Each structure stands twice: as structure tokens, then as C-alpha cells.
Amino acid sequence: MRIDIEDLHVTYAGRTVVAGAGLIAAEGEITGLVGPNGSGKSTLLRTVYRHLRPAAGRVLLSGTDLRRLSPAEAARHVAALPQERGGDFELTVREVVAMGRTPYKRAFAGEDATDRDVVARALADVGMARHAGRRFTELSGGERQRVLLARAFAQQPDVLVLDEPTNHLDIRHQVELLALLRAQRRTTLVSLHDLNAAASVCDRLHVLHDGRVVASGPPREVLRPALLAEVFGVRACVVDHPLTGDPLIAFDHRAPEPDGPDVPLSAPEQCSGLVPGGHTGERP
Template sequence: MRVEFDAVTVRMAGRTVVDRLTLDVRSGEVVGLVGPNGSGKSTALRCLFGALRPTSGVVRVGGADVASVSLRDNARRVAALTQESRTELDFTVREIVELGRYPHLRGNRRLTARETEVCKDALRAMDLLALTERSVVGLSGGERQRVFLARALAQEPEVLVLDEPTNHLDVRHQIALLSYLRGCGRTVVVALHDLNLAAATCDRVAVLGDGMLREFAEPGLALRTELIRTVFGVEATSITHPATGDPQVLYALSRPSTSEEATS
């Protein structure tokens, strides 16, 4: 399903957080949002899943203005994982994932056999079958993150909106998740801090800085050295991964000068 940001601006507390953002995400495409803290990534995503209304401009999903669609109806098409996803309730993993079916239910109707299987598929995709009857309260941060991801998948969305989904995940589960996103066939809009993960996962990358779109292109162009320097304020070198051909970023760490260097 196609996603469009059409000149979207968001102003909060007298500050422009997102400034005339225009993006056209093709159906089935994986698009990454990258940028420094405060660049507007999370705010833009909130507009997409309906938690925030733009000050001006329009966000469309499948041609429909998100602001004109009820949250429940939007949740049938768009599933979101936010950085604030959490629960302190003593629910089992299975129960949390089954909540993903809520937008599709009417009243107190029980899950059908098919819906139960959908939830099981989501648990399997996030490597959670062995934890199904465990309480989420006793899980690690990474395990909880996978539970919330499985809940999003259980919604059977056409669009996945993910804000830093690799937070708390170990390397194996980061790779498993991003590999899943590449092959899931859904439209995915994902905010990532790790530029190398973005390069390996995304069809195109949108680089944000100070709320504005600085580049929207394939990873090799979007993550070029001079743009990284300008937007992120770091020195880096872009190379090609020898096995996959994906662009990768090597960072140059600043080193404290020695006493001899300081006096020379």
C-alpha cells in the first residue's frame, strides 16, 4: 500500500519539528528514516499511524488522508511499534500478541481459528513460540520488544511503522527482524539510528536534519560521506560490503592528543 507525506509540517511548542516533509513510499517498499536526535523522525511516524495530526500538509495511506480516518480503521491497515511501547500488566506473551487483533474484532467476540493461527505465525516470526505462556513482566527488554513486534504483525497490516525496532535486540534478532522486513512484502517505514542496518535493509533512505528532508534516495547515495558529515557532524567513510554489495559506513573516532602532540 502506498504511503505519501505531502508537504507535512508539524509545529509544537512554538518550534517547527517537521518542515514541509514530502515523501512517496511505493507499495511493498522498505523506507528508512535516519537522522540525528530531534530531526523529526518519530514525529513524522506519529503522523503516519494517526497519533498526531500535522499542522499543515497531508499524510495519505492508500490515497486516504490519515486524519480523516478513525484510529480503529487506520489500525486495520497500519500497525505501529513506538519507542514508548510497554506494559506493566501481568499478561502472557500470547495475550499481548492477541491484542493485535483488536482493531478487527467487534464486541467481545472470541478469536477465530484463523485469527489464532495469525497470532501463532506472528509469534513464530519473532522467535517467541517457546515463551507463549510466559508473563511479559518477567521478560528481558529484548524479549519484550519482540513481543510488541509480534503484536504489530498480528494486526495483519498492509503498512508497518517501526520506530527504532532494534532497540534492546541482540545481534541475531536484529538481523532476523531486518531480514524479515526485507521479505515480508508489506510497505515498511522504519526509523533507525544505525546507518549500516538502514543501508542493508532499506530500498530507499530518507535523511532528515532539523526537521527537513536532506536526501531521499537509494542507500548508496543517501549515505554518502559528505552528507553524513553535514547532517550528523561526524567523519565517516562509505565502503561497499564485500559479500552483499550493500553500502556500509566506517566512522572515524576522534582521539585525544598525546602530551607530545600537544607541545609539538
């Protein structure tokens, strides 16, 4: 299934946070949202998993307005890992993950063999199978993150909506999570602060700035020095990753991009010596 967001407007606390956003998350692809803090990424995602109601516009699931589905039906199609992680569950890890089976169960219905298999597989996928009996409250932030991702997997959704899923994860578990998302090839809409992670894992990126989509396309076409300077206010070069060949953004951490129309952006020739075969962000 695919997600189509059409002319979306969202207001929050009397302020317009998303203004006329339109984008597509294609079936089976990983679609990334990137942008500065306050650009509207989380607000847009909240409308997709129905935590917020848009002031105007629609979110379509393969042509059907998500607002027309019942909560249980929507949860069978769309699973979310929001930034706000919920409370401290007085449950075991396995019990938290089993909550993902709720959209498939009648009231007071117990687990069946399918539920047990799905939960076990979800725990294994995120590397938490051996922690199934631990209390959720005993876990580190990164472990909790993986358990909540397993809960989303246990919903067996057509679409995953992930808001900063690599938060709290150490580098190994970040790499493992991104590899898992690629391997699943499930329709995924994900917001990421780490632009290099976004360039590595996403098939397509949408850049948000002040609540609007200002650029869309494959990572190599979107992540250009001029856009990084304009939207994020940083000086950067885009080169080829020496191990994977993915776009790799090298930031100038000494100072932000200076303001003013007379200040030149990072020149392509400044990037050429960073790695062999360095890519400047311009198409060959």
C-alpha cells in the first residue's frame, strides 16, 4: 500500500505547523522526512497515524481516506513509533510487544498460536528475544526503543510510520535497525535528523522547511550543498561514501553557513579532495 498526502494543513496550539504539504510514500519504499527542528516533520507524521486531525487536506491509504477507517482497521494497516514513547509500562517486554496484536483481537480474546509466533518473530527481529521476560521499566532507553519497534512490527502493518526511530540507540543498533528496515521492504514513512542515515536508508526524501515541502527526490538529487545551506544553515559537501557509495555529507563543524546574499556557498571544488571519487552533489 502507498500513502498519499494531499495539500495537508495542520494547526497546533493556534499556529499553522504544516502548510499545504503534499508527498507520496510509495509502496514498498522507505520515504524519509528531513528538515530542521520545528519544520513540521513530527506533526505531519501524527496526522498519518491519526493522532492529529488536519485542518485541511487528506491522508490517503491506497486511495482511501484514513479518517474513514475505524481505529482498529486503521491500526491493522498503519503502525507507528512516535517520538513520545508513552508511559512506563508495568509489563514484561513480551507483554508490551503483544499489545501490537490488539487490532486483530476481539474483546477479552486470548492469544493464539499465530499471535505467539508473530510476537516471537518481532522480538527476534529487534534483538530483544532473550529479554522477553524482563520488565519494560528496567530497560535502557535504547532497549525500550527496540521493544516499541517490535510492538509496531507485531501489528503486521502495511505501512510503518517512524518518528526518529534511531533516537537513544548506539551506533551498532542504529545500523542494525536501518538494515532491518531495508530488508523488510515495507512501505515506510520515517523522519530522521541524521542526514547521512537518511541518505543511506531512504529511497526518496522530502525536505520540510517552515511546514512546507521544499524539495523531493532521491537522496543524491536532494542533498545538495546549496539546499543544505539554505534549509539547515550549514556549510557542507556531498561525496561518495568510501564503503557503500551512498551520498555522504561532510559538514563544516567549525561554523554555520554565514548569512547574507554575498556569501558564497560551499564551492564544489572544495569537496573534490575529501575521498577518492568524491561527489560534489551535482549530477554527473
